[in-house]
Amino acid sequence: MRALGVLVFSVFAAFAATAKCYPSGNSGAAIPSSSTEFWFTQPVDHFGLNNNTWSQRYLFNATFYEPGGPIIVATPGESAVSSSLVDLSHFNYLAQITNGLVVLVEHRFYGKSNPMPDLSGDSLKYHTVENTLEDFAAFIRAAKATPSQIFSLPVSKKSKIVFGGGSYAGSIAAWMRAKYPELVAGAWASSAIIKYRLENYQFDQSWSKHLEALGCAQDVATAVEDLDSVLLSDNSTAYSQLQSKFNLPALSPQDFAALANVFINSAAMAPTTKSGDYTQRTVCSYFDGTRSPLDSYAAAVANVVSSGGYTQDSLAQMGDTSLGYTNYALGQSGRVWYYQECAWYGNWQVAPPSSTGLQRYRSQLVDLTYYQPNCNNKFGGNIQVPVDSDSFDRKWLGLLRGTTNIYYTVGAYDVWRGSNALSWDGYVLPNTTRSPVFLIDQATHCQDIAGHRADDLDSVSLARQIGNNLVQQWIK
Numbered sequence: 001m002r003a004l005g006v007l008v009f010s011v012f013a014a015f016a017a018t019a020k021c022y023p024s025g026n027s028g029a030a031i032p033s034s035s036t037e038f039w040f041t042q043p044v045d046h047f048g049l050n051n052n053t054w055s056q057r058y059l060f061n062a063t064f065y066e067p068g069g070p071i072i073v074a075t076p077g078e079s080a081v082s083s084s085l086v087d088l089s090h091f092n093y094l095a096q097i098t099n100g101l102v103v104l105v106e107h108r109f110y111g112k113s114n115p116m117p118d119l120s121g122d123s124l125k126y127h128t129v130e131n132t133l134e135d136f137a138a139f140i141r142a143a144k145a146t147p148s149q150i151f152s153l154p155v156s157k158k159s160k161i162v163f164g165g166g167s168y169a170g171s172i173a174a175w176m177r178a179k180y181p182e183l184v185a186g187a188w189a190s191s192a193i194i195k196y197r198l199e200n201y202q203f204d205q206s207w208s209k210h211l212e213a214l215g216c217a218q219d220v221a222t223a224v225e226d227l228d229s230v231l232l233s234d235n236s237t238a239y240s241q242l243q244s245k246f247n248l249p250a251l252s253p254q255d256f257a258a259l260a261n262v263f264i265n266s267a268a269m270a271p272t273t274k275s276g277d278y279t280q281r282t283v284c285s286y287f288d289g290t291r292s293p294l295d296s297y298a299a300a301v302a303n304v305v306s307s308g309g310y311t312q313d314s315l316a317q318m319g320d321t322s323l324g325y326t327n328y329a330l331g332q333s334g335r336v337w338y339y340q341e342c343a344w345y346g347n348w349q350v351a352p353p354s355s356t357g358l359q360r361y362r363s364q365l366v367d368l369t370y371y372q373p374n375c376n377n378k379f380g381g382n383i384q385v386p387v388d389s390d391s392f393d394r395k396w397l398g399l400l401r402g403t404t405n406i407y408y409t410v411g412a413y414d415v416w417r418g419s420n421a422l423s424w425d426g427y428v429l430p431n432t433t434r435s436p437v438f439l440i441d442q443a444t445h446c447q448d449i450a451g452h453r454a455d456d457l458d459s460v461s462l463a464r465q466i467g468n469n470l471v472q473q474w475i476k
Contacts, residue, residue, distance in 0.1 A: 034061040035083035044115045046134040054115040060103035061086045069099035070160045070475045077169030080111030088451045109336045118328040121379035124339045140183045160475040166190035166446030178403040186405035186474035190449045195419045196345040196393040201352035202418025204361040210413040216284035221359045223297035245298035247305045249316045257363030259319035263304040268415045269445035275455040325377045342375035346389040404434035411443035
């Protein structure tokens with residue numbers, strides 16, 4: 001349902017570990033390891049509905065900090081914070097060239113940052129955009145007012161704040177600059193999801209551009225048509241054979257179609273490099289003309305299932321949407337993300353309605369009826385179905401209009417491009433010198449803020465250089 005969006009920051013792992021040395025000019029105070037957990041006290045609700053408090057986790061790397069250098073605040077959004085995400089991203093390199101420090105702040109209800117004891121609907125009602133942004137604003141206010149308490153180091157109160165993030169976290173970065181310009185000097189919003197809609201069939205249409213460039217888009221579309229022919233039939237024998245070929249368990253046809261799509265899409269956000277294209281290796285290479293399109297699709301899915309070490313039981317747990325309705329245990333990032341989709345913005349990744357006339361790259365069974373009933377089943381009857389995506393979009397996209405000092409980067413082959421600042425239909429936000437939008441040729445999702453690789457595309461390196469120059473202007 002998130003199209004593996006939770007993996008946004010996992011691409012940072014390609015970056016070589018930073019040496020733990022401190023530049024000249026610091027006071028000699030001991031620098032905490034970036035794996036040391038720190039905690040910041042926040043109210044459950046910043047607007048008075050629940051004045052209880054909770055502890056928000058953060059990690060930081062001050063290896064390169066010099067007095068007066070910037071504080072680069074980042075969040076992994078729907079992922080837990082980790083030292084690798086602090087040390088192995090481009091933001092840590094940005095800290096190096098600006099004599100700054102990078103701090104990674106965990107998002108409420110993800111990782112260990114839990115405002116409530118469970119993930120029931122009653123608890124998640126405090127999971128709002130407004131509370132989330134105010135969490136980060138409160139942290140920044142404290143970092144500016146009492147930096148030595150936040151960082152256990154003599155950090156200057158005059159340090160400028162730059163906020164960074166990618167994908168949903170890129171949205172947060174942009175919103176923070178727009179909503180709190182007095183706190184945030186500028187924002188680096190990589191692959192930021194700023195356009196919201198109820199039905200996000202643009203996700204697959206963006207993916208198809210990449211498949212077209214690799215030469216297998218039509219084969220994938222044909223395979224989906226053939227898949228639906230089986231799933232929509234009453235032929236139990238053919239369906240059983242399909243399960244075997246895909247190496248997927250017996251599920252309802254709708255759940256089966258959705259799970260197959262998760263695996264065929266699993267490479268969609270992997271980086272493209274000078275060394276090769278992961279989508280070519282894991283998807284298009286299977287459509288080599290030696291078997292039918294449907295069998296090629298099945299082989300590609302089966303390969304991902306096999307290489308991932310999934311068991312039939314674990315696959316059934318993943319794919320059966322009737323499970324987990326009343327599992328309110330903490331630590332379920334997927335459940336929290338589902339709540340956001342149900343209660344905030346929708347953006348459901350669906351096949352295009354037939355009325356659009358668009359080619360389909362996922363089963364027609366994956367429509368709103370696959371997602372929306374789970375909202376009330378999981379979170380109770382207070383969830384409005386369908387969510388008012390248009391109002392959310394008007395409010396939060398509207399907030400960004402006219403805001404300066406935001407750097408939007410967009411991967412040309414990003415599956416989320418239909419929701420980025422430069423979609424396939426044109427600019428969603430104007431490309432200006434004060435808030436530029438840069439299209440990264442051949443790149444996918446968030447590649448500019450990932451760790452540096454020897455085989456990075458030249459376009460990715462250029463995007464980073466442009467961002468570095470902008471940040472250095474913002475912090476003057």
